[in-house]
Amino acid sequence: MNLKRDLVKYIRDRAKSKYKKNTECYICGSKESLDFHHYYSLTELLERWIVKHNLKINSVEEIMQIRDTFIEEYSKELFEDAVTLCHIHHLRLHSIYGKRPKMITARKQPRWVEKQRDKHYGLVR
Ligand SMILES: [Zn+2]
Numbered sequence: 001m002n003l004k005r006d007l008v009k010y011i012r013d014r015a016k017s018k019y020k021k022n023t024e025c026y027i028c029g030s031k032e033s034l035d036f037h038h039y040y041s042l043t044e045l046l047e048r049w050i051v052k053h054n055l056k057i058n059s060v061e062e063i064m065q066i067r068d069t070f071i072e073e074y075s076k077e078l079f080e081d082a083v084t085l086c087h088i089h090h091l092r093l094h095s096i097y098g099k100r101p102k103m104i105t106a107r108k109q110p111r112w113v114e115k116q117r118d119k120h121y122g123l124v125r
């Protein structure tokens with residue numbers, strides 16, 4: 001068992017029901033195969049948090065005990081700093097910012113998304 005990987009999974013499982021997933025892609029309005037994209041990578045947030053609090057996680061029980069604290073502390077990043085995209089636009093975002101976008105790009109990504117949306121609706125030439 002890989003605890004570090006599991007940790008992300010348990011946090012995602014717990015937080016998922018509160019995701020404000022939209023019914024259409026923010027960029028193109030498609031209602032097909034929608035994904036919820038986090039501007040801040042959950043994995044990276046978690047890694048930083050573990051280091052910051054000097055946590056040692058050795059069991060699933062410990063994950064269960066700490067996950068709510070993490071979710072509370074990062075509720076903005078988890079629930080607000082995110083966007084609903086169709087699979088195509090989600091893939092395009094990741095092709096630009098990488099499979100696991102670095103934290104330093106978290107402010108750039110929403111600007112890119114806005115630009116694509118404007119392009120889609122013909123607001124820019
Ligand atoms: Zn789209």
Ligand SMILES: [Zn+2]
Binds near residue numbers: 036037038090094
């Ligand atoms: Zn994503």
